[in-house]
Amino acid sequence: EKEKETVQAKVFSTRAGFRGRCTVDRTKEGKLGITLPSYNKALELVMVLRALGLPDDGKIADAFPNLPEIRNDIMLNLEADASKSKKEALQIIGKRAAPGQPEPYQIKRAELLLNRYLLPHIGVEPRDQLAKAFYLCHMTERAILVAYKKRPVEDKDHYANKRLKIGGKLVEELFRYAFGFLIKDIAYQMERANVRGRKMSLNAIVRPDALTERLKYAFATGNWVGGHTGVSQVLDRYNYIATVSFMKRVTSPLAKKHPHYKARDLNGTHWGRLDPNETPEGPNCGLIKNLALCCEVTTGVEERPVEDALKRMGVSIK
Incomplete structure (x- = not known):
């Protein structure tokens, strides 16, 4: 519960080195919104559910438990929603995410936000959108029950809500960063050799120190990916x-x-x-x-x- 008037349900979704926070907000008036990574403005929850594959009001209402508190908030948000179909929802999200761009680009941008940045731990393919919609419904259900004092606020210091990054995970993050830099360096060396008209050779294109030095530096100093310090010590x-x-x-x-x-x-x-x-x-x-x-x-x-x-x-x- 961030403020007295707003209840939040937060999820930190992680996939392949990307970590993004998805938040479902319920205001004092009962309005439901969602914030996504790479887009700092709140979107209406019902509109996002339509864009994810729940196009009509009946399917959205059936995705929630039949409790009076939840039904009251959902009906309130269904009446206030401006979109009436999946296409309209994608158009509105695209206009907000990429204002001034052509409509096809806006729709692609909206689909990118929903597929790549919204709850990536569930999946990043269009076939995963319906699962994301039901996951958001579950988050919304918890936020509404907390707002009506039907459910206690979760303790974020509870150790079931904690994750320990052990050595293997930390080295994985470091190697992903160093290997990504190596790939970019190889592409740069190939482009430079092509522009200068030189014959490409494996020894000239692949610089082994591009990968090795970053691994050695992190282990020697303890300065890790993401700004963490003191990860490796004597x-x-x-x-x-x-x-x-x-x-x-x-x-x-x-x-x-x-x-x-x-x-x-x-x-x-x-x-x-x-x-x-x-x-x-x-x-x-x-x-x-x-x-x-x-x-x-x-x-x-x-x-x-x-x-x-x-x-x-x-x-x-x-």
């Missing part, structure tokens, strides 16, 4: 206990200059996962914690390959 070998403690250290990305009282405090969900006592003194107090001795971090898997395999076997997925 391992403390003072004694065995210090070494084990150092290898289980968990660092919060929050700035140590700000209070962040709730983020620094102990949470009941830390039980069995984090050491309740070991944390440094000073500005980093509570922001640097240590995993429990027998705690293990599980790694996530991509859901789409598993879902595709189940569908091929004839299993219906709701």
Whole structure:
């Protein structure tokens, strides 16, 4: 709950190195809006649902639970919506995203926003739009129930809402950045050789230090992709206990200059996962914690390959 009058449901969607925040807002008057990455203005939720494949009012209403509080807000927004079809919704979104451009370009821009930047963890293809629409309906349902005090506000410090980036994920992000730079450098070297009329050779086009130096620099300095510092450090070998403690250290990305009282405090969900006592003194107090001795971090898997395999076997997925 960001403000007293507005309730927000936030989702940080991540896919292939891209991390975008999608927010569903409910105002005091019951108006529902959505904000997307790469577009800083709010869009009407009903209009976005139409553009995602729920064209008529009946399908939009059926996508929500039959509760009086939710029905009241949905009917209010259906009456205030200016679009009446999927095409009209795409046209309005395109005009706002690319004002002054031809209509075909505006529609392509609107489809790009919905496919690429809206909830990319669900998918980036047109076939994923309907799943995104139902996901937004679920977010809206939670926001409305919180506004009517039918559901408590979620605790963002609850450890079920946290994700730990372990070494493999951090190296993956670093390699993606370095490899992307290598590809751009190869394209630049090929273009320069073509303009100068030189014969292209593999040794001249591919500069191995373009990839290697960026990996070495990050590991040597600890300065990582995304502005993170202190990611790689010299391992403390003072004694065995210090070494084990150092290898289980968990660092919060929050700035140590700000209070962040709730983020620094102990949470009941830390039980069995984090050491309740070991944390440094000073500005980093509570922001640097240590995993429990027998705690293990599980790694996530991509859901789409598993879902595709189940569908091929004839299993219906709701």
